[in-house]
Amino acid sequence: MSAVDPVKLMKQQVGKAAADRVQSGSIVGLGTGSTTAFAIQFLGDRIKSGALTDIKGIPTSFQASVLAKQYGIPLTTLDEVDRIHIGIDGADEVDPQKNLIKGGGAAHTREKVVDSLAEQFIVVVDQSKIVDKLGSTFPVPVEVLPMAIAPVVKALEKLGGKPELRMGIKKDGPVITDQGNMVLDVTFSDIPNPPELEKTINNIPGVLENGIFVGMTDIVLIGEIKDGNPTVREM
Numbered sequence: 001m002s003a004v005d006p007v008k009l010m011k012q013q014v015g016k017a018a019a020d021r022v023q024s025g026s027i028v029g030l031g032t033g034s035t036t037a038f039a040i041q042f043l044g045d046r047i048k049s050g051a052l053t054d055i056k057g058i059p060t061s062f063q064a065s066v067l068a069k070q071y072g073i074p075l076t077t078l079d080e081v082d083r084i085h086i087g088i089d090g091a092d093e094v095d096p097q098k099n100l101i102k103g104g105g106a107a108h109t110r111e112k113v114v115d116s117l118a119e120q121f122i123v124v125v126d127q128s129k130i131v132d133k134l135g136s137t138f139p140v141p142v143e144v145l146p147m148a149i150a151p152v153v154k155a156l157e158k159l160g161g162k163p164e165l166r167m168g169i170k171k172d173g174p175v176i177t178d179q180g181n182m183v184l185d186v187t188f189s190d191i192p193n194p195p196e197l198e199k200t201i202n203n204i205p206g207v208l209e210n211g212i213f214v215g216m217t218d219i220v221l222i223g224e225i226k227d228g229n230p231t232v233r234e235m
């Protein structure tokens with residue numbers, strides 16, 4: 001018998017905990033990534049069982065819309081609704097102020113639009129994502145218009161960053177986002193002021209959006225393994 005992957009167990013547990021917080025009649029922001037995928041799956045299960053009615057999802061990526069269709073979650077768009085009651089999304093890093101780095105799946109531009117509109121924004125992560133300082137384990141993803149890559153690289157280097165063009169896996173050449181742009185992963189030796197860096201990067205012409213999410217998160221649900229059992233802690 002193959003051993004159960006503990007990280008997968010934590011992600012499953014935390015995804016279920018987030019899906020359980022959704023109430024009937026809600027417009028739900030559907031995040032991107034392997035952790036949110038479980039939340040989407042459990043949301044679909046609740047809809048199928050009849051426990052949850054009148055739900056509409058706003059996807060943050062192609063991946064999220066594919067999963068939502070697969071699990072039977074009706075979708076809508078920001079043109080059709082004037083509010084998002086609850087948003088559920090993953091993160092690559094979470095600091096003690098609940099600021100985030102996102103974009104490990106290159107979806108941070110649409111995620112920031114949807115997550116920022118959610119009246120309650122819930123972040124779902126396993127314990128490995130909790131850090132003391134943003135940037136300590138993960139670079140800052142920056143979505144860039146392809147024609148502006150060279151000047152944006154120079155501008156990011158001037159800010160002290162080390163930008164690296166994100167390359168595809170099972171695809172030659174760079175990762176192309178859902179919007180047709182490229183992603184620079186920028187390593188900073190220190191991010192003393194995340195809100196300032198977020199604004200400064202977004203001010204560079206050619207930058208669409210970066211993966212620093214400041215002051216947006218209401219609740220972080222953290223999947224942990226305690227005494228061999230997966231549990232969920234709230235921050």
Ligand SMILES: O=C[C@H](O)[C@H](O)[C@H](O)COP(=O)(O)O
Nearest residue numbers: 033034035090103104105107
């Ligand atoms: O672009 C992708 C997103 O920001 C994800 O939410 C983030 O990378 C976390 O993904 P995962 O839950 O797969 O670690």
